[in-house]
Amino acid sequence: MRYHIQTAPVWDAYKSGCGCPMCRLYGSTVARLIDQYLNEAVMEPAYRVRVNEAGFCAGHLRLLYGGANKLGLALQLSTRTDAILKKLSPVADGKAAKKEAQKVARLNSTCVICDTADEIMTRYAYTAAQMYEHENDFPSAFAACDGFCMPHYALMLTNADRAGKAAKTYVAALYRLQTESLKKINRDTRRFCEMFDYAGQNKGMKDAEKIVPAAINKLKGEIIPGNR
Template sequence: MKEKLYTIELHDALTSGDECPFCWLERKLEQEAIAFVLGSSYMESDTRDKTDRAGFCRSHTKAMFDYGNNLGNAWIFKTRLTWLRQGLKKEMDGFAPGSAALLGRFKKKEGQECSLSSWIRREESSCYVCGRVQETYGRVLDTFVHQVKHEAEFLGLVRASKGFCIHHFADLVQVCDQKLGKKEKEQVFPALFEQMDKELSRIQEDIDWLIEKYDYRNKDKDWKNSRDAVQRTMQKIIGGHPADPVFHS
């Protein structure tokens, strides 16, 4: 079966005016997922089964709390706890501690974890919200590749955007390198790189000017585009929207 294309989502993201279309999309998907689980669906057994198994990463656990709905969170985390306790009990029952002598002879590599710790770390790295976001984001990246191949006008849309944050740029370059042909790569990479250079220079100028503005000699000069340069620079470097207000119901 042919994978569904996410052309509308990709188009909306590229024309959002955000410093990164994928940060914009990620936020939208995160908020939709949180509103979904804490909406009416937390009492539906198939959704709860999924959240019991997947759990939530630290940042999305905080987002769940911030969203509100105390009773909804109580149900979701009550049964997640039950599920975790069952797994943890199994791990603890089967745990074989390494002996001191063995540890001395076959010294574990630094950072190597015992089975119980690895199990916990695996649980921590799994997240229902991250999972949903990643799934759609992956499809949108594939749609980007598809559009490059089949839509002559598509790169113009990309050029008219503000470029990408460095974090998401890594994914974009990766997927283009994996899935485009030689000819397409010769067209896409120079266009993307030129745009990244241009947009990162713009951000650099903004944050440079913000610092200049603190010089008393510049106090009467125009702020230009530097008022929110800190948060936009943070976003360009690592992704996300640090200045966002809390998302709540």
């Protein structure tokens, strides 16, 4: 059987015990793309065309700037600004300025790394669905994970039909996992509130400092630039 993406990283993510295996895959995907855009992509015309066209979002620009190739980044930014300059137009009045503003906002809201990462995450989601149908051990590893963040739950549902004949069991398992995981977050945050004393201190609760970050990650995804 031919998968569109390797299954080994999917296995690793589902066995990692983290709050969302897809966030884990997203983190490693972004790290790989940042490395790519600081290395081979700098001298590859096809990549440069895409960078000139779409640019980078703020979060990914910060990660690129934190990397070890300032020259490579500057080269990409010089031709990206060339491309932007060609698209800006002078405006005659306030009404035209509003229209130009919309164009500028669109022009500045694209990111080649976000776009590529989204495509890869979609492939990871349907690979998991295919693995659920075809790999004997995967359903049990899947059932043992701690669900997904809500954006990735939506992504998993969107691609659930890729489980083919197993789609019905797969969507039932997805729902069960996600609701169990959310119920745990619900219980933990309630307990966290109940344990607060009048001095505003949380006492006697093990791992109290992890409860609120876990709830945030469950609702919105791990805070990795570009994660959406």
